[in-house]
Amino acid sequence: MTDTDTGTNTGAGTDTATATVTGTRGDEAAAVKETGFITAVIRAMEHERPDAYLADHHAELLSTPRSRLMAREALAAGGTVGSVIVRGRFGDIALQEAVADGVTQVVCLAAGSDTRAWRLGLPARTRYFEVDLPGQLEAKEALLAPVADQLACDRVALSEDLRGETWPRRLREAGHEPGRATVWIVEGLLPYLRLEHFAGLLSRIRSLSGPGSVLLVDAPHSAYFRDPANEEFLAFMASRGSAFRLGLDDLGGLLGAHGWRAEAYTLGGLAEGACSWVPEPPARLCPPRDHHWVARARLA
Structure with a gap:
């Protein structure tokens, strides 16, 4: 890159x-x-x-x-909004709960257009690390310049390709302390990875996580790829060079195999009240064809 x-x-x-x-x-x-x-x-x-x-x-x-x-x-082309909106609300609540419990380190991987460091009013003691491809975070900073004064926490931006080997070292050099609790946010990234890349990412996150760490992650359910209603959108994403690759039958089970105690929900499950701490999303955000997981996990 x-x-x-x-x-x-x-x-x-x-x-x-x-x-x-x-x-x-x-x-x-x-x-x-x-x-x-x-x-x-x-x-x-x-x-x-x-x-x-x-x-x-x-x-x-x-x-x-x-x-x-x-x-x-x-x-x-058939894209849906539910996974973006629901994971956003899910992550907001989980992050605010973890910060209220005393976690002061947050790492947002593939941070993209995430605005939580600006809009959630996180305590000044919070160190909010953002990691993404070169150019992405600089572009966001330029566009958010009008609200720069709303950035109350200590934000650190790192330009890194998460498929590489150098980002954990650079994260430590930037002040992240692996022995302390961290909230990890991995939203919107997994569709573009292969399973072996996700497994490697989980291993690195685990090695950088102290007691009390929390992992927030979302991913397509494997049923997303089997549903004919999604064929046009999947073809559209492939045509523009950002093909969806990864779908999972059991996100919670995979996280468990990597040392995390997870609670994982499909959008449909959330709409039916499966999660007690997240308001039920409306049906318009959970159409039958939007097969998607959101999960909160803690170190086992």
Whole structure:
């Protein structure tokens, strides 16, 4: 991967975020970067609803003309919004509970357009590490400049490819303390990985986690790939260079095999009240074809 220059959001129709992160159509890393800003558009759309399930008042700043166009294309091809919105609310609640319990380290992997460091009012003692591909976090920072004063916690940004071997070392060098409790956020990444890459990522996270650590993760259910209703969207993602690869029959079981005690829910299960600490999402966010897992796990 190569570093890219970061521009400034002029507010005059310049799509700075996408200009910063977009490469050729065949560049898979660039395509995955673009997807991060698509999810910001989806969160902004939800925030504007009178019955919003997720509040993200900063997502609109990341909704550039280019990312809005890409979001329309993705939704027209059959993309769903439920997994983005539900994992967002699920993660907000779990993160705030962990911080209230005294955890002061947060690591958001493939941070993309995540805005929690700005919008959740995390305590100043919280160190919030964000890791993503070169160019992604710089683009986000430029677009969120108008709300820079709302960043109360200590945020540390690292440009790294999570498929590589250097990010754990750089994380430690940046001040992360492996012996202490950490909240790990891994949202929206797993569809693009192969199982062996996810297993390797879990092993690295486990080695960097102290007692009391929490892992927040989501992934497609394997049924997502078998459902004919999703064929058009899967083809669309493959055509733009960001093919979905990983679906899991049992996310909780896989996490358990890597040393985590997990509670894992499908969107349908959440809509039926399977999780006592998360408000039931509305049916519009849990359509039958959106086969998706969200999970909270603690060290076993």
